Amino acid sequence: MSVSSTRSSEDIDELEAVSWYHYDLSRHAAEALLLSNGVDGNFLLRNSNKGVDCFALSVRAKDSVKHFHVRRQFGRYSFGFNEFPSLQDFCSHLANQPLLGSETGNLIVLRFPYPRQVEEPSIYETVCVHTAMQTGRHENDLVPNAPALGTKEGYLVKQGAFVKNWKQRWFTLNRYELKYFKDKMFVEPIRTLDLTECSAVQFDYSQERVNCFCLVFPERTFYLCAKSGAEADEWIKILRWKLSQVKKGR
Missing domain, CATH: 3.30.505.10 (SH2 domain)
Incomplete structure (x- = not known):
């Protein structure tokens, strides 16, 4: 009840x-x-x-x-x-x-x-919040290095590293790992990006495509496109929140 x-x-x-x-x-x-x-x-x-x-x-x-x-x-x-x-x-x-x-x-x-x-935005429907706990149910029992972390998944179009063509990939975001797969049915990712090494996430207007954003890493900038501006904004919001948690040392 x-x-x-x-x-x-x-x-x-x-x-x-x-x-x-x-x-x-x-x-x-x-x-x-x-x-x-x-x-x-x-x-x-x-x-x-x-x-x-x-x-x-x-x-x-x-x-x-x-x-x-x-x-x-x-x-x-x-x-x-x-x-x-x-x-x-x-x-x-x-x-x-x-x-x-x-x-x-x-x-x-x-x-x-x-x-x-x-x-409500679609991100509210798709974000799953998890909290790791030690013993008991009191908020003081929360594991300090495992705060509430959002997860998200969906299709994005990614630009290739060497051949600058665009291919649709399935992305999953869990904790501080952004993985992308050839398709949703595949188990092994093509690559796993460590967000603790990412310095920025922002909209990108340098591409001919719309609804693009980029993730800046020391060795490479990844260019991604969503199916709509709202979807791109959702990815940017949750990715930026992840980076803010990294800066706080969580």
Whole structure:
């Protein structure tokens, strides 16, 4: 039984009036959504698995997502050191772009509520988020060098290294490895690119083809084309996020 199903209809109606309340969206799904389609300062409210009167405020802070506990008790909402007499007062407080302090000591500004009634990008449907854990289920038990990592796969057209022709290849992205295969049915990749050695991912307008982007490595720049500008943008977003994690030493 989901947490939301145990709430009264009055409570559910009150929460549904909050356009950025995302019901039972999981922690990892919230991370995938905000990282793939959000901007710095986007935030949303979701149910927490800690109990019927527990919520989580998920906030995108640059290239990561922070989560904050929100509790409701006797109709009042507690958030950090603050307590609000109603959900409306709590929402009004967040609308004033408050500053939040994270565990790292950085200040996070709540700028833009992320509404649930939006057309989700295809990357949200295809990104799979995994978290390696040691023992227990507490977030402090997460393995430090194995954070939530997105995966993606699909066909791209790649330019050859020596003969500058273009061929369709099947690409898979997992952790910091971008592999490409002759086709989807093949088991062995033609090549595996180590993203820890990649210095940049960006749109490329030097080719005669459209929807192109490139990955810059020390020994070579790889030119790839997607079937649409939106698809190219999806690849660039998740690849750049990977590079940002590399820079953080993860």
